[in-house]
Amino acid sequence: MNTKQKEPVVGEVHFKSIPLYWEKEKNGVFLGHVLTSGKPGIYKDMWALAPGGGYPGAFPRGFINRLKKTGWWGNKRLWMFSGSFKDAGGTTVDIKPELGPDLVCNCENLELPDESYDFVCLDPPYSEEESSRLYGVPYVNLVKAVNEAARVCSPGGLVLLLHRIIPSYHPNDTVHFKRLKMIANVGVFKIGGYSNIFALTVWRKQEDLNGWLK
Numbered sequence: 334m335n336t337k338q339k340e341p342v343v344g345e346v347h348f349k350s351i352p353l354y355w356e357k358e359k360n361g362v363f364l365g366h367v368l369t370s371g372k373p374g375i376y377k378d379m380w381a382l383a384p385g386g387g388y389p390g391a392f393p394r395g396f397i398n399r400l401k402k403t404g405w406w407g408n409k410r411l412w413m414f415s416g417s418f419k420d421a422g423g424t425t426v427d428i429k430p431e432l433g434p435d436l437v438c439n440c441e442n443l444e445l446p447d448e449s450y451d452f453v454c455l456d457p458p459y460s461e462e463e464s465s466r467l468y469g470v471p472y473v474n475l476v477k478a479v480n481e482a483a484r485v486c487s488p489g490g491l492v493l494l495l496h497r498i499i500p501s502y503h504p505n506d507t508v509h510f511k512r513l514k515m516i517a518n519v520g521v522f523k524i525g526g527y528s529n530i531f532a533l534t535v536w537r538k539q540e541d542l543n544g545w546l547k
């Protein structure tokens with residue numbers, strides 16, 4: 334019998350009494366909030382929506398309307414990991430050319446200039462297993478993709494991430510990511526049957542690092 338203990342892959346630590354969740358993944362350790370309820374000034378909500386269309390992982394129905402109603406929209410919109418989603422007034426990016434995105438590229442390295450969008454939404458695969466089973470692609474390096482979103486977001490603009498992880502800190506965070514100030518956490522799930530619950534994390538990009546401290 335193999336008595337060797339398996340290394341834990343997820344766990345919890347506390348920083349100034351805020352519980353933080355950590356997950357060991359291929360690219361290092363990812364640290365995120367388990368609960369941000371203790372953090373003042375962060376908008377919280379729970380959206381129960383109808384399942385989306387046929388594409389695996391498609392946005393739930395009503396998701397876009399809820400974003401607009403909550404006031405999270407922009408004039409120059411970028412959709413990273415766009416899948417089947419289309420936005421005539423925005424730019425879609427996906428690694429799969431057959432989906433017909435405006436830009437076919439790996440979201441770890443966007444071929445787009447700095448600070449060029451005021452609304453950047455990411456909907457990546459939610460795990461390594463789902464990335465391979467549902468889309469047949471290697472699991473994206475989430476730290477790189479979130480840093481890219483922060484880079485192309487203009488000051489005052491929003492970055493929105495739909496994932497199971499709520500990123501708060503990583504040693505490889507760029508100066509752009511450090512300028513993101515979390516403004517909201519929303520639990521999102523699909524009504525009916527067995528449904529995953531996701532976290533929609535919303536950040537606003539500050540003018541500079543001093544702006545973050547205000």
Ligand SMILES: C[S@@+](CC[C@H](N)C(=O)[O-])C[C@H]1O[C@@H](n2cnc3c(N)ncnc32)[C@H](O)[C@@H]1O
Pocket residue numbers: 385388389390391392413414415416417418426427428429438439440441456457458459464468470471472473
């Ligand atoms: C959860 S689905 C997005 C679904 C989309 N929100 C919709 O409504 O159809 C994730 C998408 O990410 C794409 N993808 C996976 N890895 C990628 C990468 N490294 N760069 C760009 N796109 C990637 C997949 O092809 C897939 O279409």
